[in-house]
Amino acid sequence: MSGGVDSSVAAALLVRQGHQVIGMMLRLWSEADNGQGPANRCCTLDAQYVAQRVADILEIPFHLVNVAERFRREVVAYFIAEYAAGRTPNPCILCNQRIRFGWLLNRALALGADYLATGHYARIRHEGGTYRLLRGVDRPKDQSYALYRLDQHALAHTLFPVGSYTKARVRQMAREMGLPVAERAESQDLCFVADEDYRRFLQRQAPETIRPGPIRDLAGRVLGEHRGLPFYTVGQRKGLGLTARPGRPGEAPQPLYVVALDPAENALIVGPAEALRRRTCRATQVHWIRGQAPEAPFRAQAQIRYRAPETPVTVIPLPDGDVEVRFDEPQRGVTPGQSIVFYQDDEVLGGGIITR
Amino acid sequence: MKTRRRIYLDHAATTPVDPRVVEAMAPYWNEIYGNSASLHEFGRQAARALEEARAQVAAELNCHPTEIVFTSCGTESDNLALRGIAWAARKAGRGHHIITTAIEHHAVSHTAEQLRDLFGFEVTFLPVDRYGMVDPDDVRAALRKETILISVMYANNEVGTIQPIAEIGRIAREHQIPFHTDAVQAGGTLDLDVQALNVDLLALSAHKFYGPKGVGVLYVRRGTKLVPALTGGGHERGHRPGTVNVAGIVGLATALRLTRTNREEENARLRRLRDRLIEGLLERIPDIQLTGHPTQRLPHNASFAIRGVDGEALLLGLDLEGIAASTGSACTTGDPEPSSVLQAMGLPYEWGVGGLRFTFGHQNREEDVDAVLEVLPPLVERLREMSPIGAPGGS
Numbered sequence: 001m002s003g004g005v006d007s008s009v010a011a012a013l014l015v016r017q018g019h020q021v022i023g024m025m026l027r028l029w030s031e032a033d034n035g036q037g038p039a040n041r042c043c044t045l046d047a048q049y050v051a052q053r054v055a056d057i058l059e060i061p062f063h064l065v066n067v068a069e070r071f072r073r074e075v076v077a078y079f080i081a082e083y084a085a086g087r088t089p090n091p092c093i094l095c096n097q098r099i100r101f102g103w104l105l106n107r108a109l110a111l112g113a114d115y116l117a118t119g120h121y122a123r124i125r126h127e128g129g130t131y132r133l134l135r136g137v138d139r140p141k142d143q144s145y146a147l148y149r150l151d152q153h154a155l156a157h158t159l160f161p162v163g164s165y166t167k168a169r170v171r172q173m174a175r176e177m178g179l180p181v182a183e184r185a186e187s188q189d190l191c192f193v194a195d196e197d198y199r200r201f202l203q204r205q206a207p208e209t210i211r212p213g214p215i216r217d218l219a220g221r222v223l224g225e226h227r228g229l230p231f232y233t234v235g236q237r238k239g240l241g242l243t244a245r246p247g248r249p250g251e252a253p254q255p256l257y258v259v260a261l262d263p264a265e266n267a268l269i270v271g272p273a274e275a276l277r278r279r280t281c282r283a284t285q286v287h288w289i290r291g292q293a294p295e296a297p298f299r300a301q302a303q304i305r306y307r308a309p310e311t312p313v314t315v316i317p318l319p320d321g322d323v324e325v326r327f328d329e330p331q332r333g334v335t336p337g338q339s340i341v342f343y344q345d346d347e348v349l350g351g352g353i354i355t356r
Numbered sequence: 357m358k359t360r361r362r363i364y365l366d367h368a369a370t371t372p373v374d375p376r377v378v379e380a381m382a383p384y385w386n387e388i389y390g391n392s393a394s395l396h397e398f399g400r401q402a403a404r405a406l407e408e409a410r411a412q413v414a415a416e417l418n419c420h421p422t423e424i425v426f427t428s429c430g431t432e433s434d435n436l437a438l439r440g441i442a443w444a445a446r447k448a449g450r451g452h453h454i455i456t457t458a459i460e461h462h463a464v465s466h467t468a469e470q471l472r473d474l475f476g477f478e479v480t481f482l483p484v485d486r487y488g489m490v491d492p493d494d495v496r497a498a499l500r501k502e503t504i505l506i507s508v509m510y511a512n513n514e515v516g517t518i519q520p521i522a523e524i525g526r527i528a529r530e531h532q533i534p535f536h537t538d539a540v541q542a543g544g545t546l547d548l549d550v551q552a553l554n555v556d557l558l559a560l561s562a563h564k565f566y567g568p569k570g571v572g573v574l575y576v577r578r579g580t581k582l583v584p585a586l587t588g589g590g591h592e593r594g595h596r597p598g599t600v601n602v603a604g605i606v607g608l609a610t611a612l613r614l615t616r617t618n619r620e621e622e623n624a625r626l627r628r629l630r631d632r633l634i635e636g637l638l639e640r641i642p643d644i645q646l647t648g649h650p651t652q653r654l655p656h657n658a659s660f661a662i663r664g665v666d667g668e669a670l671l672l673g674l675d676l677e678g679i680a681a682s683t684g685s686a687c688t689t690g691d692p693e694p695s696s697v698l699q700a701m702g703l704p705y706e707w708g709v710g711g712l713r714f715t716f717g718h719q720n721r722e723e724d725v726d727a728v729l730e731v732l733p734p735l736v737e738r739l740r741e742m743s744p745i746g747a748p749g750g751s
Contacts, residue, residue, distance in 0.1 A: 111673050
């Protein structure tokens, strides 16, 4: 329970269905924690208050569980390490896998629970002897991308009560049930970053990741200086501090885009738009929801980041467990560190972390 | 949803108000409701009840009624004692050093820290041994000519250890230094004779001994100079302003008086329950230890450290089975740090996070011990298997 409308309605639905429900809230880590209480968006004192109120109205017990240190060690440290390695991480993927559906799930089961439920917009189906993860019914709100690393054990013990509803319907239910939910504007920003600017966060928490270095073009020529690799992401055009490369005589000048981050040389590689267009990519640490890695190449839809549209691909499993992905249509913004998630119809097959 | 019997084993946190106390308080809401400071008969009637209550409390503590100050709670009493002595000393230009211990309740330790951090006082926090016991020789060794106060709690709220108050009091007396004891946890089961204890200041809280919440006592030996912590009217002989909570005070006095009835018998009964629980858990759970002194401990306190398990998870699991216990120090932000008391006693991290405290009361029976013996061992086993705590940096 976060105090937000999704988890509040999820709890209410379960109570209405006659389950014995216990509300739990995770106390996470935030760099802005001070004497005034936690500052992580997910567990501010205000959020705690609202979540407790919802639990009171539903007449269910409510417990705050402190995982701040574990969160810092596993999620925040990963976040910093990935930037140091020149990649662009998505820490929510790891938080879901290790904290919410890892540690919290095991804690709930150890206390005698049968399931862990959350307010995620996703669905779980049991079919053909395995658990399947499906997109939520409300496609623009679908959160299945962030859940692709859940395993069969987690799916067997997880419920997503609001996944079959639209967000509008969920909001309506909250009103009908008289739940005092925090009507926060949804934020895609990181929960543990105080001012929601990850670059300043890194400057404060890991200044060694922010070191100026050369900007090079694809031929290796130095074009300027970058402020530190974490300030840039693949596909970025603005903020490079370069004037456009003059075109050949008679041609318009070409804008330059970040094509790659080279942490070994601490160099930012830029190039024209065509250089961004990727026909393939490779992903590692691949996780398959059904448990078995496929052996033969197969067709699927892929999302190369959280809110990217699906794009048709051929997935080629490699002997070492990685996959090579061939895009039908060239993709811009294939970013090492981000996850590529594979779908067939509405089902999440799995995914991996993009390397190069 | 299974409905099971609810078992309350957290009497150190608070106690239910005795029905006889409720009855004694009844006239003071809307029958005898005057402001005890008013000159008219309405006020005087309330004042008579107040002074009657004061006399009762003084009789229990073996002191003079004028030495009893009523406050809103034990925390306020402790604040008044520490701040009162500190500022009186500052005012008289006397000294600036306070001696207290590493195992005090926050009402004492945080007050001492604030006096140190914001007001320029020096504080010595005396160490304790592995049972949480203070050594009177350490008190003596810490004394300086600038020492203005010694504060040692009578019995510790987390682990139940009873301190050698009378002995420390003798040392304080030798050096003519005011001696304060936070007796909040001792009220109800231990003897409160302030002459025998050799104390100059003693704090009590009604809701720990079947009285109402919101009322406490500070005993202040005649001649002890205090600067009031709250300023306002001249109530309580200038020690503590604010319209007096006569109903609450009558409740406190009644509750305190009632603790005397059958105290030895009740203490023996509590000890039997406590000891059966201790024996049973030490037998049934591997890697568990009793915390606090084995014999010099409160009759109703059974506190443990259980290795490799999160104390809060234990509480949650027990709560789901209808059993109310505590980890020893209430904490609203859910911090999994081992308590400072367990740390001061030298307990390593993976033991200290597994602190668990059961405190018995008047309504507990043998079946309550049976219930804990049935529920706790499998809970510990499941948590150890599925959701253990490692050393920091580990899993």
